[in-house]
Amino acid sequence: MMKQYFDDLVNGIEAKLKEDPGSMSPRKIYALEVAKIGRRLYGGEERVAWCGVTAPFDLLAAMGITSCFVEFIGAMLASTGMVSEFLAEAEQAGFAGDTCAYHKSVLGAARKGLMPVPDFLIATSCPCTGGLAVMETLARHFQKDLFVLNIPQEETQQSVQYLADQIRDMVNFVSNHTGEALSEDRLREAIAHTNKAREIMVDVYKMAMNVPSPANGRLLGNFGIVVALLLGTKAAVDVATVYRDSFKEMLEKGISGIPDERIRLLWIQNRIQFKNPLIDILETQYNASIVSDELNDITWDPIDPDDPYIGLARRAISIPFNGQGSRRIKHLQQMAKDYKIDGAINPCHWGCRQGSGARGLISKGLGEVGVPVLNLEVDCIDSRNFAEGQLKTRLEAFTEMLDHRSSPWEA
Amino acid sequence: MTDMKKQRIGFTCAYTPIAIVDAAGFVPYRVLPVTDVPDQAGRILHDNLCPHVKRVLDRALENDLPEDLTGMIFMNSCDAMRRLADAWMTVRPEDHVMILDLPTTGGRTDIAFFAKELERLSHTLAAWSGNPIAADQIARSVEQYNQIADNIRTLNEFLAQGKLKGSGKRLQELINQATSAPFADSLTLLDAEIRNNQLNPARQNGIPVFLFGNVMPDPDFFSLIEDCGVQIVGNDFCTSTRMFENLPCTDKETLFTEISGQLLNKPPCARTFDPARPGKIADDVIQRAKSLGAQGIIGHSLKFCDPYLARLPMVRDAVQGTDIPLLLLEGDCTLRSFGQQRTRIEAFVEMLR
The missing domain is CATH 3.40.50.11900 (Rossmann fold)
Structure with missing residues (x-):
């Protein structure tokens, strides 16, 4: 369902731009590139990592990983008007109605098999506690390895070094899963x-x-x-x-x-x-x-x-x-x-x-x-x-x- | 230091390293969400924040705090606690406030980072008191803290054996006192309690049940549970036994690292976890219930507590694969809705008979 959605979105925007180049707007180009991420996530051909919001997506891209924060899927499900059934699924599974619906919708989608099985997950402690909890839950659900980046609250020399060390460890974690070292180039x-x-x-x-x-x-x-x-x-x-x-x-x-x-x-x-x-x-x-x-x-x-x-x-x-x-x-x-x-x-x-x-x-x-x-x-x-x-x-x-x-x- | 000696430093989280606070010459004082002041924190925070932080902020708003409380230590434990720290600084700008950055995992780099945070705490407390804190002082405080933890553990065993007079209510009263009094006073109290109970005969007072959850400091909660025919054989709340876990202090040169490692790897609150074993909280609850011979498990979470609410479904799923029934309750730090909950607990106990 989601693969079809993203395929249609990419094809539709590309066809429109081809047919009428004058219709090109920045928002359309942005939507096209974002839809391409969705298509890759659901395409089944690339290595996928579900992530927290503050993961280093550029570093992961350099390692050949299609990565995305899970809240993006919640937003997609809402924007397409499909979210209700996934929220209901999560609530029936015991997730409280008072918790964040970005996260509930993703959990519901995972339980209904609508989230691609990732190769691994990378959680981030920022921006929220709920986001971290959903990543742990997804890791258990998918039975996939989880890496956690603790984002310090304040910038100090010590805290920056702590996070930099964790990001280095993350690179090793990813390499261990892909079997490929990070290319410096x-x-x-x-x-x-x-x-x-x-x-x-x-x-x-x-x-x-x-x-x-x-x-x-x-x-x-x-x-x-x-x-x-x-x-x-x-x-x-x-x-x-x-x-x-x-x-x-x-x-x-x-x-x-x-x-x-x-x-x-x-x-x-x-x-x-x-x-x-x-x-x-x-x-x-x-x-x-x-x-x-x-x-x-x-x-x-x-x-x-x-x-x-x-x-x-x-x-x-x-x-x-x-x-x-x-x-x-x-x-x-x-x-x-x-x-x-x-x-x-x-x-x-x-x-x-x-x-x-x-x-x-x-x-x-x-x-x-x-x-x-x-x-x-x-x-x-x-x-x-x-x-x-x-x-x-x-x-x-x-x-x-x-x-x-x-x-x-x-x- | 003499004029500062009796001043209190408040805290709100079981991860707070209160032994270091004691070593600095302050009395660590847990600001419990127990108060009769009106609910008004929602106007600063939001009504959908957990009742724990809202009630603590209510106390600050109404100055329902000891007069000698001059500072607060907040742990970066969850979103709600971060927002409480923000609000506290606005409501009581004259207080010293420190926020300790607490990693969610207990790996090598996390322990090293948190050890530095503990060192920062030590320096900050020294600045607040005007006196440096020597490693020897911390070691002495850790030793006293560990004696308190040992005593609490002993009393918890008495409770499980049915020999603690006053039962779960009494244990919670003692823990509440131990989190707000000078260490020496707590030790005197707990020693006496052990002496007064150790010769009591063991008794089976009801169906053995294991309790777990986040914040439930009201002693009456435990007697109400017991009144439903439950014998509490163990409990795991932020405001009960999880508050006191022994700390190591074998080498004064590395004591912050030792304390850091222990705090990050002690029996965790739901907000702390092992990424290598996602959902371990569920396995831990089952393992503890089984090891204590519990016939049932009761989980009690505060409304709007994301760390617990998000993980309770994992507990529920895992328990379904065992022969131990589970009852999940949701509350607001008070017993206002206990009438409804009593009916559910009674039905649960009836089923276990």
Whole structure:
């Protein structure tokens, strides 16, 4: 079922681009490359590793491994409208209804045989405890070997070295399973791709900060977290390049992501992954544009190809979800300033202790720089309890309030 | 140090190396989620966070804490605990706060890293107290801590044999006191309790059952379980025996490494695991129940506790392959819903008869 889905998606986008090259948009190229990952995961021909969110996907690519964080599958199942039966399967197997539906859907899919059997699994302790638990459960379910990367909470010389040592151990673990040593040349090539993509993405995000922004509620939705899967490959560079070129052209021609952008919004943490009308309502009724997602940022320095493990470790530690809440809030405040944000939306994904547990402090922190936060009560994966009417009312009230106040960034 | 000697340093997790806190001249004080103050932590955290951290934060919000509590040590044990640490620093900005980074696995590199964290703890506590901590002091505190652990183990054996007066409730009262009093006071109390009970005859008071779970500090919980016809032959909670596991201290030069290795490889909370044996928690629960002669297993988890909730299905699946029935309960650190749970426990015990 999923293989067919990804095959159709890849073939459909490629056919469309062939038929009408003018229809090429950065989002389409991004979707195509992401769909290709899905096709490889489900193709049955490549070595596959299920991973945690902060695994070094570029390093794994250099070792010939198709790797993906499991939450990606949860998001896919939700976006295709198929997720309910897998959530029900997991709940019947005893997984509590109060836990994260990204994880429950994946566990349900695994129990129903819809997750490809991996060659091995690589868990990461960041961003969340639930993610780590699901990896342990999957390892037991598939009877496959599990490697755990403990991502330290803070960046110190000692903590970076600890993670770098673990990543080296991970390379040995992978080599032991593939029977192939890591090629230094392939690693250098992967790091070069990563650094190039990073450099271009810095430009992309900088252009998205423009007022009005070339970004909108869809163009860069989920981008920062998912593009990590492409790092280390030419696809990451290609996708980033298409975005940069497109945004550059839009800025030159004075085209914005939505017409008459009036309200600039920041989306915190996860997008709602199933089909819903909220973005449409914001854009068409209130000229409110989501100009950035929390993870659409580069928080790490270029990786030194001569000493890549240190750079890979620093990158994993640097993600905003890691460490103390104060660090995350500081990052959000900086994003609000850089993007001249009028208001932020936090979906407070039900079951996410890592994210929604910080909601009170995030509201307070953004409030300190004059940015109000709308905290929703929504499950970003499970559409069964989606209260569309209530959410619309709250979004409307929020945007009306924003419309009647001046930007916190006006001089 | 004299003026600091009686100050308390709070903690909330069974992985906290309280012997080092004691060595620094502080009294380690477990901030238990037991309080009558109103529920209000949800406005800072989220209502879907575990009741353990919410009730602890409620205590901070209402200042339902000892006056001499001047600092907190949080373990990076789970998402909820990290968020509690964030909130604590906002609610009580005057407190010293330290977060120890606790790996989820106990391999070679993890032990080395956590040993450095313990060293950092030692330096931090020394800075808080104004006095350096000598290795000898830590060794002495470890020795006392181990005596407490030995005593708790003895009393737990008395409980399993049915000879502990006051039974499970009394044991939990003693453990709660041992996690909040100076080591010397705890030892005096526990020694007396052992003397008072050691000549009691062994008795079979009910169906032998093994309990496991995360946080359940309320002594009344254990008597309510026993009132349903259960004899608790062993238990494994963060707030009970798992709090006291003996620590090694054979070489003062490497004591942080020794303590680190033991903490990371002691009988684990669900958040710590062996990647070479995924789901080992399920096998451990069965093995312990069998070794204690339990006829049934009762698991009690807090609502919204991801480490446990995610792994209970593995326990359930594994237990199905044995002849030991399992009952899983979910609670909120209080006995507010115990009426419903009593019915389920009674039915479970009836089935075991």
